[in-house]
Amino acid sequence: MTVYLLRRLLQSLLVLVAMSVIVFVGVYAVGDPVEILISPDADQFERERAIRALGLDLPLWQQYLVFVKNALQGDLGRSFVFSEPALQLILQKMPATMELAFGAMFISILIGLPLGLYAGLKPESPGAKVIMAGSILGFSLPTFWVGLMLIMVFAVQLGWLPSTGRGETLYGWSFLTANGLSHLLLPAINLALFKISLVIRLTRSGVRETMLMDYVKFARAKGLSPARVTYVHVFKNILIPVVTVVGLELGSTIAFSVVTESVFAWPGMGKLIIDSINVLDRPVIVAYLLIIVLMFIVINLVVDILYSVLDPRVRLEGQA
Amino acid sequence: MSDVTLDKAPVAPREETPFRRFVSEFMSSKIAVGGLLVFLVIVVVALLAPWIAPQNPYDLGQIDIMDGRLEPGEVGASGITHWLGTDDQGRDMLSGIMYGLRISLTVGAGSALIACLVGASLGLLAAYAGGRTDTVIMRLVDLQLSFPTILAALMILAFLGKGIMNVVIALVIVEWAYYARTVRGSALVERRREYIEAAQCLALPTRRILFRHLLPNCLPPLIVVGTIQVARAIALEATLSFLGLGVPITEPSLGLLIANGYEYMLSGKYWISFYPGVALLVTIVSINLMGDHLRDVLNPRLKK
Amino acid sequence: MTATLEVCDLKTHFFTRAGVVKAVDGVSFTVGRGKVLGLVGESGSGKSVTGFSIIGLVDPPGRVVGGQILFQGRDLAKISEEEMRQLRGNRIAMIFQDPMMTLNPVLRVDTQMIETVLAHEKVDRESARQRARDALGMVGIPSPEERLKSYPHQFSGGMRQRVAIAIALLHRPELIIADEPTTALDVTIQGQILAEVQKLAANTGTSLIWITHDLSVVAGLADDIAVMYAGRIVEEGQVSNVLDAPLHPYTVGLIGSVPSRNKRGEPLRQIPGMTPSLLNLPAGCAFRSRCARADEVCLKEPALFDLRPGQRARCFHPHLEEVAA
Numbered sequence: 001m002t003v004y005l006l007r008r009l010l011q012s013l014l015v016l017v018a019m020s021v022i023v024f025v026g027v028y029a030v031g032d033p034v035e036i037l038i039s040p041d042a043d044q045f046e047r048e049r050a051i052r053a054l055g056l057d058l059p060l061w062q063q064y065l066v067f068v069k070n071a072l073q074g075d076l077g078r079s080f081v082f083s084e085p086a087l088q089l090i091l092q093k094m095p096a097t098m099e100l101a102f103g104a105m106f107i108s109i110l111i112g113l114p115l116g117l118y119a120g121l122k123p124e125s126p127g128a129k130v131i132m133a134g135s136i137l138g139f140s141l142p143t144f145w146v147g148l149m150l151i152m153v154f155a156v157q158l159g160w161l162p163s164t165g166r167g168e169t170l171y172g173w174s175f176l177t178a179n180g181l182s183h184l185l186l187p188a189i190n191l192a193l194f195k196i197s198l199v200i201r202l203t204r205s206g207v208r209e210t211m212l213m214d215y216v217k218f219a220r221a222k223g224l225s226p227a228r229v230t231y232v233h234v235f236k237n238i239l240i241p242v243v244t245v246v247g248l249e250l251g252s253t254i255a256f257s258v259v260t261e262s263v264f265a266w267p268g269m270g271k272l273i274i275d276s277i278n279v280l281d282r283p284v285i286v287a288y289l290l291i292i293v294l295m296f297i298v299i300n301l302v303v304d305i306l307y308s309v310l311d312p313r314v315r316l317e318g319q320a
Numbered sequence: 321m322s323d324v325t326l327d328k329a330p331v332a333p334r335e336e337t338p339f340r341r342f343v344s345e346f347m348s349s350k351i352a353v354g355g356l357l358v359f360l361v362i363v364v365v366a367l368l369a370p371w372i373a374p375q376n377p378y379d380l381g382q383i384d385i386m387d388g389r390l391e392p393g394e395v396g397a398s399g400i401t402h403w404l405g406t407d408d409q410g411r412d413m414l415s416g417i418m419y420g421l422r423i424s425l426t427v428g429a430g431s432a433l434i435a436c437l438v439g440a441s442l443g444l445l446a447a448y449a450g451g452r453t454d455t456v457i458m459r460l461v462d463l464q465l466s467f468p469t470i471l472a473a474l475m476i477l478a479f480l481g482k483g484i485m486n487v488v489i490a491l492v493i494v495e496w497a498y499y500a501r502t503v504r505g506s507a508l509v510e511r512r513r514e515y516i517e518a519a520q521c522l523a524l525p526t527r528r529i530l531f532r533h534l535l536p537n538c539l540p541p542l543i544v545v546g547t548i549q550v551a552r553a554i555a556l557e558a559t560l561s562f563l564g565l566g567v568p569i570t571e572p573s574l575g576l577l578i579a580n581g582y583e584y585m586l587s588g589k590y591w592i593s594f595y596p597g598v599a600l601l602v603t604i605v606s607i608n609l610m611g612d613h614l615r616d617v618l619n620p621r622l623k624k
Numbered sequence: 625m626t627a628t629l630e631v632c633d634l635k636t637h638f639f640t641r642a643g644v645v646k647a648v649d650g651v652s653f654t655v656g657r658g659k660v661l662g663l664v665g666e667s668g669s670g671k672s673v674t675g676f677s678i679i680g681l682v683d684p685p686g687r688v689v690g691g692q693i694l695f696q697g698r699d700l701a702k703i704s705e706e707e708m709r710q711l712r713g714n715r716i717a718m719i720f721q722d723p724m725m726t727l728n729p730v731l732r733v734d735t736q737m738i739e740t741v742l743a744h745e746k747v748d749r750e751s752a753r754q755r756a757r758d759a760l761g762m763v764g765i766p767s768p769e770e771r772l773k774s775y776p777h778q779f780s781g782g783m784r785q786r787v788a789i790a791i792a793l794l795h796r797p798e799l800i801i802a803d804e805p806t807t808a809l810d811v812t813i814q815g816q817i818l819a820e821v822q823k824l825a826a827n828t829g830t831s832l833i834w835i836t837h838d839l840s841v842v843a844g845l846a847d848d849i850a851v852m853y854a855g856r857i858v859e860e861g862q863v864s865n866v867l868d869a870p871l872h873p874y875t876v877g878l879i880g881s882v883p884s885r886n887k888r889g890e891p892l893r894q895i896p897g898m899t900p901s902l903l904n905l906p907a908g909c910a911f912r913s914r915c916a917r918a919d920e921v922c923l924k925e926p927a928l929f930d931l932r933p934g935q936r937a938r939c940f941h942p943h944l945e946e947v948a949a
Contacts (some may be wrong), residue, residue, distance in 0.1 A: 009328040009690055019464065136612065140605045142555045144562045145578055165587065189721030214725035222718075222740040222791060232739070236730050255468035258614050263565055263582075272565055277478040285478050292471060300466070 008304055012297045016111065019293040020071070023286065025066050041080070071290065077283030081276070086287035090269055095172050097268035101253040103175065105246060108195035115196075115243070116203025121230070123208060131200060138197030143256060147190040147263035154186060161186050164265035187264040191257055195249055202245055206238035213237075247303035251296045280286035321377050345617045346580055355609030362603050366421040373415035374400050378570070383410045392591050405591040408579055413591060416577055418600045423573035424600070427484060428554030431491035435553075436546055438492060439499025444538070445532050446500065447507035457500065464497035469556060477565045487566050502545045506538040540618035547611035551604045574600040627797050628831040629655040634701075635693035636670075636677045642917060645902045647673040647686065649855035654800070655848075660825060660832040665852035668899045671835045672914070674852070675801045678833070679718050680708040685840070695800030696798065714744040721804040721853065723785035727776035733787060740794050758890070759790035763820060789821065789906035796828055802834045808838040841884055843867055851875050854900055857928065861935030871937035871944065872936035873915045917941040918933035 024147060027166065058066065070076070076086045119128040155163035166174045167183035174180030210216060211234060220226075220231040260272035265271065269288065276284040346492055365372070375382045375398070382398070390396055392405040396412070404413035444455040463474070476490040510516065511534065519529050558575030560566035569571045572580070574596045581592025636648040647668045655661045665671045676682050678693055682702060693700040695716065712718075720726040728736060737756035738749060747755075751894040753772070761788040776784055783807060792800055802821070815832035822845055825832050834846060836924065842849055842863065850860040850869070851874065859872040872874045877895035897914040900906075909926050912918035921940045928936045930945060 015463070015466075065930040132635060136608060137605065140551070140555075140601065140608050142558055142575075142597070142600060144559055144575075145593070147598065148578065148585055148593050148597065152585055152594070154586055155588075156586060181371065189561035213723060214720050217683075217789070218718075218720055218726040218735075219728065221679055221718040223709050223711070223743045224739060225526060225743065227708065228739065228743070233728050233731070237728070240730070252471075255471040258474065259563065260558055273474070274565075277474065282478075286474070289441070289475055296466065299611060300796055 005305070008301055012301050016294065016297055020068060020290070022235075023289055023293070024067050039073055066109070076287035076290065077131070079276075079281050079284050081281045081284075082277055086283040089284060090272065090287055090291055092269075093269045093272050096166060096174070096266060097254060097257050097270060099173060099175055100187055100191060100268060101250060102265060103184055104191035104195060104253055106252060107192040109242075109246060112196045113203055116200040117235075118206060119200065120204040120207025120211070121287075123204075126206075130206070132217065135162025135197040135200045138193050141193065143190060143194065143259045144263050146193055147187070147260055150186050150190055151263070167268060178237050183186075187260050187266050190263065191253060192240050193258040194256070195246070195253065197248065199242060199246065202242050203238055206241055207234060210234045210237045218263070219305065242305055243306060247299065247306060251292075251299045254295065255292065325335055327508075328580060336395065337499070341615060346613065349616075352610050354611030355606040355613075358602060359499045359610065362421060362535040362540065362599075364427065365418055366425050369415075369418035369422055372597070373412075373418045374402075375412050375415045377411035377416045379417055383412075387522045391589075392595075396537035404595045405589075407577070407592045410582065413577075413595050415547045416572070417574065417596050420572055420574045420577050421599060421603070422573070423567060423571055424554050424557060424603070427487055427491070427557045427573065428550055431488045431557075431594070432546060432553045434488065434493065435492040435495040435549065436499050440503045440535070440538075440542060442496070443500035443503030444507055444534060447511055448526070448530055454504075455468050458504070460498040461504075465501070469494040469552070470559065473560060474555060474565065475521040477560065482565060482568055484567050484571060487557055487560060490560070491556060494556075495549055495553060497558070498549055499542065499547055502541050503535075506541050507534050509535045510534055544611060544615045545587070547607060547614055549612065551607035554607075555604055574603075627654045627656045628659075628695040628696060628834075631678065631698050632692040632694070634674065634677055634693060636673050636682055636686055637889045640685055640903075643903050645686075645889075646855050646905065647902060648677060650691070651855070652691075653848075653851070653855055653857065653860060654851050655831045657713065657831060657832060658829045659844065659848065660776060660846045662849040663833055663835045664837065664839060664842055664844030664849060666767070666837055669852040670920040671852045671904075672854040672919070675803050675833060679712055679716055679801060680800075681712075681718075681747050681860070682703070684695075693794060695721075700930075703817065710744065713740055713792075713797075715794045715797050717795070717797040717798045719785070719788050719800065719802040719805045721793050722806070722808045723781050723788055723805075726788050727784055729776055731775075733774055733776065733779075734773075736776075737772070737787075737791055737794065740791055744795055755794060759794050760787065761791045761815075762793065762824070763787075764816075765790070782809055783814075785809060785817055786820070786830050789817070793824065793828075797830060799831045799833070801833045801835070802827070804837070805834075806841060807836070807838070808848050814841075821845075838866065839878060849879065855902060855904060855940065856910065856938065858939070859913065859935075859937040860928070861932070865935045869932075869935075869943075871931050871935060871942040872911075872913050872919055872939045873941070873943065875937070876943055877914075 005128050019147040042291065074085075074087055079086050079089050080088055111228070115131050119131045124129050151163045154161045154207065162183050165183055168174070168177040169180055170176035174184050184260060216233055219229045225231075254269075257266075257268060258274060261268045263269035269291075273285065273288045275281075276288070332599060370376065377383065382408075390402050390406040393401065394405070394411075395401050396406065396410070400412060401416070402412050404417070406412055407416065412605055415452075442457050446454040474489045476493055477486060480486040480489065516529065516533060519533050525590045557566055557573060558578070561573050561575030564577045564579065569576070577596035578593045578600070581589070581594070581596070584592050632652050632655070634648055634651045635646070638645040646928055651670070653661065655665075663671045663674060673682065674684065674699070678700065679696075679935070682688060686699050691701065695711070700711070704789055723936070727733070733757060734753060737759065738752045741752035742746065742749075745752075755769045757772060760771060765771055765783060765786055769778075776787070779787065789805070804823075806817050809817065818841065824830070834842065836842060846863045848860065849863045850857045851866070851872065852858065853874050853884050859866060859870065859875045866875060867879065870879055871895050881894050895914055898912065900910060905924065909915070909918065909925040912922040919941075926938045926940050928938045929942070930936050931942055
């Protein structure tokens with residue numbers, strides 16, 4: 001297990017280095033770094049000081065080292081707009097995005113798993129067909145448009161739920177207050193839509209494949225109750241792919257929250273990055289990119305570990 | 321090489337060509353044929369938009385700001401009945417959607433086609449060359465696929481700026497990897513077949529082996545991925561345009577039309593966002609229905 | 625004294641889109657207490673479906689459409705699913721063909737054994753565990769205490785089949801249905817398992833239905849034999865009678881195609897043709913298209929004739945003369 005973990009950590013580190021090179025090349029080599037990293041409003045004196053501070057007068061490989069050194073110290077530049085360190089700015093917005101992403105994943109499992117289970121256990125029933133048609137729709141519907149429709153129906157027409165903002169927060173979290181929760185609901189459903197379809201499909205195909213397995217028939221031949229066969233023998237086998245995918249999807253959920261946050265004016269990292277792109281606040285863009293990359297690497301690592309805990313076959317291969 | 325026509329498949333005694341079987345199998349699903357018909361209608365409408373649209377929404381002489389935000393069915397100052405209402409500038413929504421479809425389809429299909437060319441070539445190369453070339457290309461693919469498309473596209477546009485060409489470039493960059501992986505997978509299987517060995521023994525040029533022998537046999541999965549990627553490209557373009565990072569105001573796609581209606585939504589003027597959204601949805605669903613069925617038809621594992 | 629199992633005119637049909645497949649079409653046999661019945665046939669002859677019909681695990685679109693399955697006098701075709709569940713794994717157990725697939729890969733062996741005990745008896749986990757350990761020891765698995773904590777993939781194929789047999793034995797059932805349990809194993813392991821099962825059945829008085837396509841397996845194990853073809857029993861009787869003096873041309877063909885029974889240098893005899901599709905089975909004897917003795921009489925359906933004491937065959941032209949010769 002330790003060897004396996006170490007090897008995975010090393011791999012992750014390599015990816016991180018590779019990505020930092022790509023970001024570096026993207027910012028420093030493709031564009032004009034002076035233009036990208038220094039505010040257009042800066043005067044000549046400020047520009048020169050910044051060029052020296054950022055080491056832009058050095059050769060490219062030294063520039064990369066300076067970039068890495070600064071990044072390791074948490075210095076990813078200052079936002080032109082807010083005059084705050086970019087990193088700090090993003091970290092402030094992170095709880096809002098995390099809350100939204102986890103809310104969406106919770107909803108997708110809460111809804112997707114039972115529906116997928118039903119569709120898999122009774123594939124010929126009308127209910128299952130409705131569920132599957134719905135899941136195709138869920139894949140096809142553009143998130144932002146569904147968000148607009150949710151606002152139109154539940155906020156404008158029915159007036160049940162608020163359309164924008166986070167509402168009241170407690171310790172910086174919306175889900176701790178009733179008002180905040182009501183603000184969270186629509187965006188979380190919107191973000192969950194795609195994942196619900198995904199979980200439904202995964203669960204259904206997993207159930208159908210597993211039901212055909214000899215070990216399920218053997219479990220029935222042992223006289224186990226149908227509930228035990230379904231919820232222990234079938235379910236534990238499906239849980240592995242579903243957990244893996246949902247876990248892997250945390251990263252993409254956070255990425256796609258860009259769209260949902262824009263629609264619902266949810267003040268998270270996604271809204272920040274769109275605003276930053278629109279006003280060309282580049283230090284924030286770079287910082288966001290690096291943080292997201294780091295997040296992806298951590299998520300992949302955690303999912304791999306979870307996977308090896310859940311599936312004994314993987315666990316053993318890691319030891320060998 | 322003159323008379324060696326190895327690349328022509330031997331003519332089957334009966335008229336049952338793979339292509340015909342494919343067509344008849346595809347036609348066996350009513351849903352897929354429905355999807356195809358709807359999609360064809362959409363394509364025709366987009367192509368003929370300048371001739372069948374009630375007005376040219378980008379000809380300032382034809383629109384009247386006084387017609388702004390008319391409800392669906394109202395008649396405007398110019399005497400046109402606006403069946404889907406008008407936007408804040410007084411543009412007829414139906415016409416706007418028809419013109420918007422042109423942009424959406426062009427960008428979606430165009431980027432998918434380029435991505436397919438780039439991806440399929442690299443995938444073929446990876447499979448055929450193997451070794452280090454394969455490793456480098458596939459690591460790039462892995463890296464690309466480990467990032468959500470929306471994020472990668474956002475970043476590329478953040479550095480490149482707006483504009484149709486930049487959107488296409490961004491879409492190609494985020495999508496080529498799917499084609500590359502698909503083609504490499506099936507090409508690796510085909511590579512080991514005897515007919516490739518035969519072609520190599522005949523010392524046919526590599527390019528010829530790659531494109532005349534290997535590629536045609538990788539087509540079925542490529543078609544499936546291609547169909548679904550067109551739908552994804554259209555959706556992604558709409559999303560980017562909605563976020564204000566895609567096409568410019570002067571060439572509004574469906575996504576931009578929806579974005580324009582966003583602020584009026586809260587005051588109950590739903591149609592400016594709603595109808596372009598429906599058009600977008602119908603387009604994407606029709607393509608996905610075809611793709612879903614194509615996957616079943618072309619999946620060799622499901623063949624008896 | 626009643627037999628452990630009495631199957632009368634069992635019919636299990638599959639209702640597919642292409643039509644009704646009569647996988648089992650009027651099968652009858654009896655298994656006495658402590659007896660071993662060998663159910664022999666090619667793949668697709670309906671022997672496995674017969675086994676699954678008895679234990680009530682025919683998957684849709686198939687279902688038992690007729691006949692009686694009297695288990696200790698109770699008709700299993702009529703009892704509720706819950707009553708059936710209480711019998712399964714308890715009074716009637718089953719062993720499957722592929723030991724690599726019968727154990728759930730993500731559950732530990734102890735979980736899979738203990739749950740079987742707890743499904744039928746209200747005992748505490750510790751005594752259930754005790755039972756599981758004893759059962760593993762009984763089927764010859766060394767250091768059962770440690771092995772209980774293992775996952776299935778840590779066992780070899782033969783060991784897994786032993787685990788499956790141990791699970792089947794947990795409740796000392798009256799009847800075990802073994803569906804080709806040694807087919808997927810190496811020949812040496814096959815022999816071990818066969819010997820093990822024979823011993824256990826003799827010790828516990830358990831009746832056994834041994835489903836196989838391999839006549840040599842049945843020869844040393846079974847008391848009686850029933851040969852199935854196209855969903856019907858074509859010949860049945862005591863094992864020695866059927867194997868030494870087969871009556872039905874199909875049985876003759878089967879025995880003839882076992883390599884060891886041919887003389888060296890002599891070409892292997894084989895049955896021409898293939899098992900017919902059960903979808904559109906023509907009327908009359910199902911074997912007639914592959915049978916050298918078939919004539920127009922065979923267009924009618926033959927009954928199972930009592931041709932010798934304790935040996936019956938479904939044929940108008942049985943191989944009676946060969947005994948005299």
